[in-house]
Amino acid sequence: MNRSLRTLLGASGALAIAISTVLLTATNSAAEPVDYGKGDGAEETGGSDKNGIYAAARITYSGSVAKGGGTGNVTPADVNWTPPPCWYAPYLGAKDFKEKMSKDIEGQLNAPGMGGHAGAALSELQRHYEDEYGWTDTPGYKDYNVENDGKGMFWAAVENPDEPDLLKRSSCNDLPFWVENGEAPPPQYEQAITPQILAALAYQHMELPDTEVTLAPEAVTKVNLPTWAWLDKAVFDEVQATAAINAPGFNLQATTTAKPVALKLQPGTEDAETYPASGECVINADGSIGEPYAKGKADKTPPCGLKYLRSSGNGTFNLQATITWEITWTGTGGAGGAGGDLPNGTFGNDQAITVQEIQAVNR
Known part of the structure; x- marks a missing residue:
């Protein structure tokens, strides 16, 4: 993200609330079935929010893992090693993303007292997803990229609910970004989900046998x-x-x-x-x-x-x-x-x- 856009968007607590509505959190869902942004005619497989908008692909665990999606009983011998505190993962298809994001932004813009710097920042956030020229030199998305619906997904940040440090947990703070189906995320998103991140999460949830000598x-x-x-x-x-x-x-x-x-x-x-x-x-x-x-x-x-x-x-x-x-x-x-x-x-x-x-x- 362009630094000036990040500075503007991160300048107010009200805007942070607006952005948080489109960021993934894994609370109470780590071991639930996989869900994903549904396209037209897609079968609904569960996991929608209160508005019927389907949330992100969730990580599922199998094998020798703790029940209920909790952390396992393994203590790493390396005290400096920790699982990832957050990551970026597929969130919603273009149409679903537009429906949710535009509703959230409009709701914030129409909230009492939402003016000045916070209102301007929200307007720029809206422009980022409605205008293909985006903000200054940061490319945007024309009409939330709906013309490419079904060809990719918007990715967003996921917090690791088992990370106790709030600052680390919320360190994936880039806005949702578009990734074509079958393509890797842009290289600047170093915390995009990978097999290695999944391996670390499997480690975190692993349950070793309780064997007495x-x-x-x-x-x-x-x-x-x-x-x-x-x-x-x-x-x-x-x-x-x-x-x-x-x-x-x-x-x-x-x-x-x-x-x-x-x-x-x-x-x-x-x-x-x-x-x-x-x-x-x-x-x-x-x-x-x-x-x-x-x-x-x-x-x-x-x-x-x-x-x-x-x-x-x-x-x-x-x-x-x-x-x-x-x-x-x-x-x-x-x-x-x-x-x-x-x-x-x-x-x-x-x-x-x-x-x-x-x-x-x-x-």
């Missing part, structure tokens, strides 16, 4: 007695989460795959030893972690486990078993969709362990 002895152990820990491959395998977005002439999809690679044991007290000493139990060649305890191994050191050096008294120790997952992604339908690596993820479970003193009998 098998222990021997189980739940109750003795001071100075090695406790074996392991996870069988049968209950410890890779999981996938997929994010997809579909609209006329526009289809993107990305799948993130999480593969378990290590188990970290934290005994819940400093009076304990772990095996190995780092507490990091690596994955075996067969996909399992650790080694199951068997009769006759009581005097041996477990490849994965721990040993408590004092009693838990009348309480318990909180053993935390955290699994590290290696996460990668692949995508289809757009540039940059070949895939790659995402930060490792972690997810831990707590298990209450009772540690008893070994009672000696003197005769």
Whole structure:
């Protein structure tokens, strides 16, 4: 957008309200079916607003994801990595966009007290979509581009509802722009939706299995007695989460795959030893972690486990078993969709362990 137009349009709170009516928000709709701007004769598939205007293509999630569109349970190992706070995505076809946008602008222009700078800014916003010459050197759209209805869509900003920082969430602040079906958005819109952005969102919504580590002895152990820990491959395998977005002439999809690679044991007290000493139990060649305890191994050191050096008294120790997952992604339908690596993820479970003193009998 031309800088002078951006300055003028962003100069008043009243205008910000007007613009916000045409910007997408993903609240309460992240996991709903895909909807898109309907053309003439198109079948209505749900997702309209109160005015019957069909909203944008929504991102749908499938696979191992949190229910209800909420965030998953993965904690990124890279504390500096965050999912995208906002992005641009298909919004409405030209006719539907004109109906909604012109109604919103007229409503604001006719509001009491809407004059001066705010009124002028709204008039320029209206001119931007009605006059092909736009504002100064910024190309506009003749009659909201209705002559090209069905050949493309207006794209608009989408806020990530799970981004806590309001400034980041609203940082996609360009006006809705036109994209032809099958074409990529103009390069200046760096935050336009891509397979890589979808992969990050799938990561954000991924739900890893809540798997407890098998222990021997189980739940109750003795001071100075090695406790074996392991996870069988049968209950410890890779999981996938997929994010997809579909609209006329526009289809993107990305799948993130999480593969378990290590188990970290934290005994819940400093009076304990772990095996190995780092507490990091690596994955075996067969996909399992650790080694199951068997009769006759009581005097041996477990490849994965721990040993408590004092009693838990009348309480318990909180053993935390955290699994590290290696996460990668692949995508289809757009540039940059070949895939790659995402930060490792972690997810831990707590298990209450009772540690008893070994009672000696003197005769």
